[in-house]
Amino acid sequence: MRISDDRYNRDRIRFDLALRFIRHEARTHTIRIWTGLTDDRIRKLYRSYFPANGGVARRRGKSPQLASFFxxxxxxxxxxxxxxxxxxxxxxxxxxxxxxxxxxxxxxxxxxxxxxxxxxxxxxxxxxxxxxxxxxxxxxxxxxxxxxxxxxxxxxxxxxxxxxxxxxxxxxxxxxxxxxxxxxxx
Ligand SMILES: [Zn+2]
Known part of the structure; x- marks a missing residue:
């Protein structure tokens, strides 16, 4: 029981975090490496929580890499x-x-x-x-x-x-x- 509770809590934390990342328009690759969720589960989250994207932009491609931007x-x-x-x-x-x-x-x-x-x-x-x-x-x-x-x-x-x-x-x-x-x- 405790093991499944722990696992549930861990999953819950990762899902909640993925949703926050999605709201901030993070890329799938970024969400995967910070949450440990698979691309498939991230795609399902998009579909379940943001049908038709609900105003949340889904970004693809490379993450920004430019120190001079700051x-x-x-x-x-x-x-x-x-x-x-x-x-x-x-x-x-x-x-x-x-x-x-x-x-x-x-x-x-x-x-x-x-x-x-x-x-x-x-x-x-x-x-x-x-x-x-x-x-x-x-x-x-x-x-x-x-x-x-x-x-x-x-x-x-x-x-x-x-x-x-x-x-x-x-x-x-x-x-x-x-x-x-x-x-x-x-
Ligand atoms: Zn100062």
Whole structure:
């Protein structure tokens, strides 16, 4: 009885997680590696819960893979910093660097934390252009540390995301704006 209860609970967690991923328009491949469900079960979930897709886009093909996406404008750098902060607060990020992060990070428990972080982020930044697929790229890239890395604003010590070649002393958008305004008033 206990074994079937445990199995039921495990399945329930994986199904609930898959539904959250589907709502955030994650790709089937992504859902499979984070939940451990087969493609066939994911397809059945789509059909059962989103007949005629119910406004949920189903994406195919490759996941986004571009570190520069996160740093290209001050607004994107700010949104990336907010999302990364949520991921650290929700315990999505590992304690140490993970060289093979795309393979070693996905699991249902971390997936739940990731959805929690992403959903809170979307409430804070409702007009965000960062998808859940991008969020996954961001957390694995930060965990690897070979393209993007976490850093601190030189003024307020808030979390910012920089590329691995960035010199220290960078500032967050708010501190940058504040300094700029102060210089203009002189
Ligand atoms: Zn700052």
């Amino acid at each position: 740093l290209r404008t001050p607004r994107m750098r700010h949104e990336t910093a907010v999302l990364a902060s949520m991921c650290y607060l929700y315990g999505v990020m590992p304690q140490e660097r993970v060289a093979d992060a795309p393979r070693r990070m996905p699991c249902a428990q971390r997936g739940e934390a990731l959805c929690g972080a992403y959903e809170t982020y979307r409430r804070l930044v409702p007009t965000s252009r960062i998808s859940l697929e991008h969020a996954i790229y961001l957390v694995t890239s930060l965990a690897r540390g070979d393209e993007l890395r976490p850093s601190h604003c030189a003024d307020c010590w808030g979390l910012i995301v920089v590329d691995r070649f960035a010199v220290s002393g960078r500032r967050c958008r708010n501190c940058e704006n504040w300094r700029h305004g102060k210089l203009l008033r002189r």
